[in-house]
Amino acid sequence: MNIGEIAQRAGVARSTVSYVLSGKRTVSDPIRQRVLAVIEELDYRPNAAARALKEGRTRTLGLVIPPATQRLTDMQLSFVASVVEAAAHADFDVLLSPSGGDHDRSFERIVTGRRVDGVLLMEIRLEDDRVTRLQQTGLPFVTIGRTADPHDMWWVDIDYTILIARCVHHLADLGHRHIAFINRSTELVAAGYGPGHRALTGFREAVSERGLTGVDACCPDEATAGETCLGQLRADHPRTTAVVTINEAALPGIQRALERAGLDVPARFSVTGVAARHWAEDFRPPLTAADVPTLDMGAEAVELLLARIAEPEASPRQLLHAPPISLRASTGPVPRNPG
Incomplete structure (x- = not known):
């Protein structure tokens, strides 16, 4: 036929x-x-x-991911997997679409092509043109992350400001006075990447509150960069006894740099931060960290989007996660003789 x-x-x-x-x-x-x-x-x-x-529906949700030219982090992949699984339970398909750079046409087809009933948007910037475009079209959407002014939006996010501050306070309680923060890449932070800015704010506020000496550095999302970054931090700031990070992809390199320097963790150096659980558990020794509930957050984002599709005029709903710090084995009292 x-x-x-x-x-x-x-x-x-x-x-x-x-x-x-x-x-x-x-x-x-x-x-x-x-x-x-x-x-x-x-x-x-x-x-x-x-x-x-x-x-009047496609029973398909659009999931806008970072550009295909970039390697997705494990945390990003966990969000993708959780969204696909939650959508399948609701009898919806998921159409993946990259955005940014040369992929703007793909995003525009998602927005205007009547291919999806709603959109889930990842990796949110404080000022995000994709959010503005979706608001213009009236297509239902939910963000995993939030902009600088998210009050009229539907979103689910991690409270990086609070969590990084908690990590700093934990280290300060252990006696650490010289702490470094390893952020995501320079390009991401310069582009207004929300978690990077909020985590840096939490770090600086906690360092100031506790009267500590704090330094921060950006690092690409890869192990070799993590190794280089920590080595440079220790060379420039030799009194540093602990590091806090949101860059889980850099963790294997941070571990290698400490091993190469002969710094036992946590006897001579402490490491903590915000990471997906398996990254924390794979660190040696296991990482004291706020475990990001990626599976829960992906399912919640789908639930919010389906609710918004069903009731377009409903009041915005937001979910902000601040999981407790899981105390494992990578943090300990400040060493008596650092270095």
Whole structure:
């Protein structure tokens, strides 16, 4: 069965059937219903378009991810997996679309192409053009992360300011006075990446409150960069006895740098931060950290989006996570003879 046979049975032109399926042009309701009746009778399903037109939905959610040219971190992949699983439980498919750089056309097709019922947006910046574009279209969307002014939005996020501050206070309670913070990449932070800015704020506020000496550095999301970054920090600031990080991809390199320097953890150096649980548990010794609940957050984001699709005029809902610090084995009292 093809479009020509559908057109013949419905008594319309082939182009009319195409317009009904694509929605590119307006077709009068009687003719549209006649074409849809033939489509249903013949069970013609070249794609999801016919069902989408009948139900007014595609039963597909768009998930906008970082550009495909960048390697996704394990935390990002965990969010993707949790969103796909939660959507499947609700009988929805997920259409992945990169954004940024050369991928703006892909994002625009998601926004305007009637391919999805709603959008989930990851890796939010404090000022995010993608958020502005979605607000203009009226397409339901939920963000994993939040902008600088998120009050009228639907979102789920981690309270990086509070969590990094807690890590600093934990180290200060152990007697550490010289602490370093390893952030995400320079490019991300310069672009206004929300977690990077909020974590840095939490670090500086806690350092000031406790009267500590604090230094911070940006680091690309890779182990070799983590090794280089920690080595440079210790060279420039030899009195540093502890490090806090949100850059989980750099953790293996941080561990290698400490081993190479002969600094036993936590006897001579302490490490803590915010990371997905498996990163924390794979660190040696296991990392004292705030464990990011990626599975819960992905499921919550899907739940919020489905609620927004069902009730477009509902008041915005937000979920801000601040999980407790899981005390493992990577932090200890400040060494008597640092270095």
